Amino acid sequence: MSLPDDVAATTSQYLDLIDKAxxxxxxxxxxTGSIPLDDYRPGRSDIDGVVVLAExxxxxxxxxxxxAQLPQEPAFDVTYLTAAELASPPDASKPVVFTLDGAFNEARNGGPVxxxxxxxxxxxxxxxxxTPDLVVHDDHxxxxxxxxxxxxxxxxxxxxxxxxATANRPDDAAMPDWALPxxxxxxxxxxxxxxxxNIVSKTAAGEHALEAFPEWTSLITRCLRHRAGHPMDFTAVDAKAAVLYGRKIITNALAL
Structure with a gap:
């Protein structure tokens, strides 16, 4: 699988810089995330991943x-872990180094673990x-x-x-275009x-929802079109529908 141009450029720059540092x-x-799932969208997606450390x-x-030297977009969001940590169950009680929205972070516990x-x-x-002989603990x-x-x-x-946020807003009030998708x-x-x-992409999740919850086909389809890069307008009436939709899916999912 070939990498999108901006992903290839950022990862190459990162490895060059980190190997010197x-x-x-x-x-x-x-x-991880959208790239291996073939759902990367330039201008919308981040570069997610794991950096494996020798120590x-x-x-x-x-x-x-x-x-600090990497491009701000797409955000390069990675978690720093050793092979030994990855071979064991994730331990959210330990400190972890990671980047989020491109910003460097150290958490005393949790983070993306x-x-x-x-x-x-x-x-x-x-x-x-x-990483040679990498073994990753996968507990379904x-x-x-x-x-x-x-x-x-x-x-x-x-x-x-x-x-x-939307209960008392007029139905035609505009919503941020990212919020409902x-x-x-x-x-x-x-x-x-x-x-x-299976772990699925956002696009595959929308397609799954079209089959499982067809009563919301119009809303799901518009969000999928937004995901694909088409300009879409959303209003408070869409948000109110999304509330009902989200609660229905949560109730259904917890019953599985």
Whole structure:
């Protein structure tokens, strides 16, 4: 699979810079998310991935300086982990170094560490630099449990916030063009995982939703067109429909 031009340029620049800053320390670079799922959209998608380290980073400044030199778009969002960490179940209680929206971060715990990242890496990642004999722990039941918890801990309050934000707005009030596709294509990714066992892209999730929830075909189709790069306008009446849609999918998913 060939990389999109902007992804190839950014990953090549990153490896050149990091190898000079930390010689021999980065032994792998694997892309996750939209790129290996063939759903990368220039101008909309980030570059997600995992950097495999020979040993944990002690001095963060060299890596921080490397990321500061990378293009702001597409955002280069990676998590720094050792092969030993990846061979074990994800431990969200440990400190983790990662980038989010291109910004360098160190969290005392949590961050992007989850069964989703481990399973993505194990099942459907794309190696830019391969780590010899890499073994990634992939626990499907842990992935299912995390997905169920995410439906209630993240998506339920997110949809509640959307409901509150739009309840008293006129139906024709404009909505940010990214907000509804985030919900309409995001929630069914979790439903698809629980229904099929597979991690799917946002586009594939929308296609899954068209089959599973055809009563919202118009809204889903418009969000898919937005995902594909077509200009789309969304209003508060669409947001109110998305609230009902999201709650229906969550209820259905939790019953699977």
């Amino acid at each position: 930390l010689p021999g320390r980065v032994v792998g670079l694997y892309l 944990p980073l002690k001095d963060l400044d060299p890596a921080r300086e490397v990321h 989850s069964p989703v990242l481990w399973s993505e890496l194990a099942r459907q990642s794309l190696a830019v630099r391969s 039941q842990a992935l299912v449990d995390f997905t169920r918890a995410n439906l209630t801990s993240y998506w339920t309050p997110t949809i509640d916030q959307l409901d509150t 985030w919900v309409v294509l995001g929630v069914p990714r979790l439903h698809a995982l629980l229904a099929t066992g």
